[in-house]
Amino acid sequence: MAPPSHAHINNGNGVHHNGAVPVETETVEPPPTQGSRLLDAEEFRRQGHQVADFIADYYASMGDYLVRPSVTPGFLRRQLPAEAPSRPEPGAFAAALRDVRDLVLPGMTHWQSPRHFAHFPASSSTAGVLGEALAAGINAVPFTWAASPAATELEMVVVDWLGKALHLPESLLFCGGGGGTLLGTSCEAILCALVAARERKLAEIGGRRIGDLVVYCSDQTHFALRKAARIAGIHRDSCRGVATYRDDMFALSPAELHAAMQADVDAGLVPLFLCATIGTTQTTAVDPIRELCAVAAKHGVWVHVDAAYAGSALVCPEFRHVVDGAEAVDSFSMNAHKWLLANNDCCALWVRKPSLLTAALGTEQEYILKDAAAEGHDVVDYKDWSVTLTRRFRALKLWLVLRCYGVEGLRDHIRAHIRMAASFENMVRDDARFEVVAPRQFALVCFRLRSPEKFCGEKAANELNRRLLEEVNATSSGPYMSSAKVGGVYMLRCAIGSTLTEERHIREAWKVVQDRAASLLRKMEIMYSVLV
Amino acid sequence: MAPPSHAHINNGNGVHHNGAVPVETETVEPPPTQGSRLLDAEEFRRQGHQVADFIADYYASMGDYLVRPSVTPGFLRRQLPAEAPSRPEPGAFAAALRDVRDLVLPGMTHWQSPRHFAHFPASSSTAGVLGEALAAGINAVPFTWAASPAATELEMVVVDWLGKALHLPESLLFCGGGGGTLLGTSCEAILCALVAARERKLAEIGGRRIGDLVVYCSDQTHFALRKAARIAGIHRDSCRGVATYRDDMFALSPAELHAAMQADVDAGLVPLFLCATIGTTQTTAVDPIRELCAVAAKHGVWVHVDAAYAGSALVCPEFRHVVDGAEAVDSFSMNAHKWLLANNDCCALWVRKPSLLTAALGTEQEYILKDAAAEGHDVVDYKDWSVTLTRRFRALKLWLVLRCYGVEGLRDHIRAHIRMAASFENMVRDDARFEVVAPRQFALVCFRLRSPEKFCGEKAANELNRRLLEEVNATSSGPYMSSAKVGGVYMLRCAIGSTLTEERHIREAWKVVQDRAASLLRKMEIMYSVLV
Structure with missing residues (x-):
């Protein structure tokens, strides 16, 4: 060579x-x-x-x-x-x-461009970046309390700080008998919760019945749930994605969930786990937590709430209602790296009964991992709270973010993006050629160009919008957006959340969308006039 | 409040x-x-x-x-x-x-102290820390090629660079039809490989037979394997930890593995997965890869090699023989954050058939994740190679480490630690009060104080060494070591690998061990003379 x-x-x-x-x-x-x-x-x-x-x-x-x-x-x-x-x-x-x-x-x-509106944000901040740098410099491996006491305790402190800031019930926090940890991603969080639920259920019904277990979600739930279920050995046919509808704003219906669970019970299967979502990936739909918990409780089903994106918005009291009833959930996760300035990666997972997590994921008898500090003392060994044993000192950056910006500072940050999203939504509504497809709930606007009547048909409308997105994204110094397809309807997604985004970027982005739409419609008119 | x-x-x-x-x-x-x-x-x-x-x-x-x-x-x-x-x-x-x-x-x-000899090292370097800082500053989410083309391609390049530097067979590298990725930890790597193996096997034997699958390792294999097996839904009773012996240097015996597999087959069970280790956690034992692969092949068993710690030593050609026969393995992982200066976390996983990994872990039909670039082009979407969808730009730091130190620089680094370990081992051997319990293979020395004959018994010897470790670790400005217990024998572990460790730290550490041992033996003599 x-x-x-x-x-x-x-x-x-x-x-x-x-x-x-x-x-x-x-x-x-x-x-x-x-x-x-x-x-x-x-x-x-x-x-x-x-x-x-x-x-x-x-x-x-x-x-x-x-x-x-x-x-x-x-x-x-x-x-x-x-x-x-x-x-x-x-x-x-x-x-x-x-x-x-x-x-x-x-x-x-x-991803830090003020014109990055695709997917969901990966918000960066000075405190977040430098917290990562500090943690990399210290380069500790806080897998047990003894392996880095301050890192473990800072993690315990910041997950409680964050949980309180997000208005989570105390039952999920250390101060209320639960507890939290910082993982990499929601995929890990959901997998950990699911394995804890599975081990508890198999202990009840017999360890050989894994093939009978059923997992529930909606057809809007992130693929992370299916991925976690597959990894955890749940049969591919045993993941129910309950259908949602535009009239319900794509939220999971408790009645439909109940029917799905009852049908499985009648078929001799065992309902295991529900993944409810606050802020779905495609349209930021919010599932009704309290009502879903009531349904799940009838079957002893573990309820996990995935608030990967919208969890950050919970710092604002005006969103508190979306966690009404969360006292009854078994676990809750959100990505502080998405919209809460904590840089990739930083997923917080809270559980109501940490002992169920450690029973499922803990070491049994590893000799060298045992430590006098862990014997008989009130310490947390985070290696037993996650998929991995080795872990990073993520608490440092989250602590820096909370220290340097404060809860009110984080509220300002979230509200600024929500104001920008409302302003983008208004611009869409003010242009009769366009429609807002799903009502905006946080800082994501799902919209599309209405297909002129003469080019009728859903397929044509989808194709039109697909081309619109392509042209928008190909515009030099233009915005970058992504798409969703819900109920057969293709739409553009403008997710506002980059730290550097300002009002002017929103106006400029909308101008590009309008210009590209006008040009596209003009081209179609010409083609139409030639053909007809 | x-x-x-x-x-x-x-x-x-x-x-x-x-x-x-x-x-x-x-x-x-x-x-x-x-x-x-x-x-x-x-x-x-x-x-x-x-x-x-x-x-x-x-x-x-x-x-x-x-x-x-x-x-x-x-x-x-x-x-x-x-x-x-x-x-x-x-x-x-x-x-x-x-x-x-x-x-x-x-x-x-x-962990960066030159006197940190516990567990395994978490080696830091200027390039490693600053690579993390740069990645945090850029803060991209390279879950698909399109989501960060340069991040994806740099990862493809550096895993091939690293694989070649470690003398891995080309069949595991992109240039030879396989391929690699950078994950957080070996736990994730083993879990990904195991799920890929499980899906392949269940496709052959029927998706409902998960309860029949059996996983193999030795009694020295890291708990990560049991943890991965448990997460993947393998029954707790279906993980065979084949016994190892001091005479074999605690390596997994192909004959005993064969017997274990045959017994399971005779019982109607299905051998699935073997986790072989290069450099076990307790004593850095090396399992014989070629012979184990031959046994595994008879039963269509997936072979994963966990070289979490000792993988780094493979940069030195003098260790190349430990991967003899690795052409036949299905997957291989090592932690570049342990001893190869790449800072926590950075686990490289290579697989011979990436399609098996993506078939098990890939998304099925997530609309918004699809991208023109991925349709029909030769691109890798790393979200389908791991437990998680969101991921960090780990390639940047590993690339910086390889660029800034070069393969020869990494060899110098590894050999310096091996020389220091040899020197520590010699000091132990030169003191008749001590013994080296397991032959040193890399830069870990497992040793213990011989119990004077009159305080005879294994239990007393273990207790003596447990107290010795406690006293050594309690010495102000002394070294920090950990312990292992293998075949009932408690031993001290001195793992040399901190970037800042120099010869003098080794001599000072040994001096502390000798002093504490002398004091301990003196106390025991006094107690003995009082009692007898």
């Missing part, structure tokens, strides 16, 4: 660089040697300052980047050597930073 | 601070407001520099910290308010950094 040629990467090779992150080019550090040189305090300081400047410059020039790069599959792989370097080139760190600027950033989708 | 009083935390309150991280105390930033102020480039730059200095100072003063803090459960929770602040105090960021210095760091177990 040919030797790698890292020093000769062609930075101009087909990648359009329209950002403006400067990189110190003349710094040539001496080659690192073994041992402490790999973590030399003074070199760390120097390169750490370079990275702080690099990120600050990236934020300052964020508006200049295309939100989604115009690259094709393989663009980066083709430019990089096939093997790692044997010895670092001179000034490797500075060269690598240049490559991040010239090769990596122009090929990224910029 | 009383309002929180963040500005009045008593920093001197019972926490012993023996580090020397200075914090700028006079900087009072203006209170953050909503919107772009939360990610203001100039504020980020200023606070980013503070954090770079904070971490650099922490490394510079690392030697001053007690490796394991002398704190009791609740020490930190008692000092923090019960609720998050409503509004941030003035200068909240600087105040928080002071609290990290005065409250958090003194309560941490310092």
